[in-house]
Amino acid sequence: MLEASLKTQMQSYMERISQPIEITANLDSGAKSQELRELLQEIAAMSDRITLVEGSDDAQRKPSFTIARTGTDISVTFAGIPMGHEFTSLVLALLQVGGHPIKLDEAVIEQIRNLDGDYNFETYFSLSCQNCPDVVQALNVMSIINPRIRHVAIDGALYQSEVDERQIMSVPTIYLNGEKFGQGRSSVEEILAQLDSGAGARKAEALNAKEPFDVLIVGGGPAGAAAAVYAARKGIRTGVVAERFGGQVLDTMAIENFISVKETEGPRFAAALEEHVKAYDVDIMNVQRATKLVTGGNLVEVQLESGATLKGKTVILATGARWREINVPGEQEYRNAGVAYCPHCDGPLFKGKRVAVIGGGNSGVEAAIDLAGVVAHVTLIEFGDELRADAVLQRKLRSLPNVDIIVSAQTTEIHGDGKKVNGLSYTDRKSGESRKVELEGVFIQIGLVPNTEWLKDTVSLTRYGEIEVDAKGQTSIPGVFAAGDVTTVPYKQIIIACGDGAKAALGAFDHLIRSSVDMPAEAETATA
Structure with a gap:
């Protein structure tokens, strides 16, 4: 079932499994069950730490399968054949159930472990959905860390009767303990924020305690990521606050015109952006929505929806754009319902x-x-x-x-x-x-509309809501810069946003040098 090149690549991944795992397949006589059987047999043959068994006849969904760590209650379940965009979710589930380290901050892992209660999640996905793997992988990871969290990922196209019964018309759709929990892309942090009622207040307190940044970047898309890299390379204190790191790129199916990258997918590109930024000393504050910009003093303040306030000697606005709505009756009423x-x-x-x-x-x-x-x-x-x-x-x-x-x-x-x-x-x-x-x-x-509603009565905006900038990315307020799709720069393209972000960071650095702000000595000699 797997192509030779993919099979070879997967074989190398399976060598990283350190704990024995058991795959329980729930199958019937249908063609999809036979297809799944062939896939699981190929996977089981890749490692002597993988055992494949057939489940009971009374399983709720067929075809489906559960990956469990032998002798424990750690497991994840897929109802369907996780190929397409979900193939990565399958590989990660095998590795993580098999003992491979989970790449999350220790504080987040501890927060998941400390969740009190029993959580039974169901996620409906489609194989062509580039947003779904984030949710599937997030809930799989959470169920591996905390066995009181259970998760089954369901292919909506394969289980059409369930989709019709629950009137699901958008993926990913998440159910918790039989009730609708959420729709759309969600990260581990976003899911935790919904489950842990005290998380928001604790996070706001921690953010309020942060010292002012030399450069505070609002937005984690291509423009914000490029700005962070260029600012951090100058040796100055750099922070990125974002509603979701990656921004609109996460919703982009294919990228084919980024110079030197022949083709890639949006989520993969966004992950590469984040990895690049994390290679530098950048404070990333994710799942935080900016609500107000306050200027007039020596520091620029960015107020957040959580109640926290961040401060920066300079600020770069890179909040991007979102899908434009047609604003007719019925659009909001039936959003995600058709x-x-x-x-x-x-x-x-x-x-x-x-x-x-x-x-x-x-x-x-x-x-x-x-x-x-x-x-x-x-x-x-x-x-x-x-x-x-x-x-x-x-x-x-x-x-x-x-x-x-x-x-x-x-x-x-x-x-x-x-x-x-x-x-x-x-x-x-x-x-x-x-x-x-x-x-x-x-x-x-x-088309798109810029995310600037929160900036009204601060920086100068065009009648279309775009931030007016000069050749260096400077806005109408000294020390406040902007970059990317949120600005008046023409041609909303990823590669242009990246260049804009770099330019705005250099502009902010130049502003710091020429202002009365004391700069660290090493920053003055750093090179781009």
Whole structure:
């Protein structure tokens, strides 16, 4: 089942297993069970520390399998065949159950161990979802550290009846003890914050106690990461505070135009960014949302949603952008209940159904092409008089038999039955007629909006909400710089954001040198 090169690579990983593990397979006579049997047999043959057994006939889900550390209650369970984006989750589960060290801060590990109570998690994923592995791997790790936490990762496409019964229309979707717990990408720290009610207050207290940074970077995407590296290399005290390290890159399926990297995936690129930043003396404060910028004194303050306040002699704003919403009735009501923004993640949940894609640019047309291979029918709706996507994408789209294209159309409402989407209304901008399309899903792909709501009445913003910057990344406030998609810099690209981040860090360093701030001697001689 595994290709030769992948099998060789996995063989080397299995050599790192130090504790005996037992894989219990729950199978029936179906084709998917046979496929899973072949995969597990190949894995078991890779190490004499792996034993494969068949489970009982009364297992809840077939095909499924459990990886357990022999003689202990440490285990993780997969319901389905974790290939695609979840293959890494499978490899990590084998290694970690098998005794390989878990890469988490000791304080986080201790917090997981100290959780009081029994937690039974279920995560519904799709194999094409690049956000799902983060959740699956986070909960797997937590269940390995604390056996009172149990986790089963479920392929929603394979267990469609469960998806329909629970009306799951977005992945990853997490259930805890039978009740919906959360949707979307979540890290270990974010999950812990929901389970441990006192964690936020303890974290805020620790953040308040931190000394002022020479450079405080708000945002952990490509711009923020590049700024952190360049600032740290100057030998100055550098901190990064981010809602989620990696930013929008985490939601990017494929990256093919970052010079020197022929192709990669967003989450993999984000992990490389974080690894690079951690190679330097940078204080990373993750899962923290900035709510206010306070200027006017010798230090710039950044107030956080947790109640904490961080201070910096200079600040670099790199908060990036998010998916733009169409702001029509029904969008918020049916978000994650038929309204989606990631076709790669949620597309498989709409197999055999009718969906719409709103947006005729490259992202919208690419989404429609991808979805056409999964769903029954796609209606692409574009506000303008013609599609704006590249010609090659338009030709591909028009060649698909299950796609309708509607231009000069303004979406006016998304309809539902109170639980999920069942239609969409639009106005023909030429005739003025209102029309309705019956469907089960709406994918919105109309661009990005900068994350600057919290900055109003501070730095100068354009009417589009972008931070105005000069050639050095300086904003309207001395000592406050900005970089990346959140600024007026044209062409929102990862490689441009990285360059912007480096430029802003150098600009901040230059500002520190020319101000009255006392700089460490080693910083003055450091090189970029």
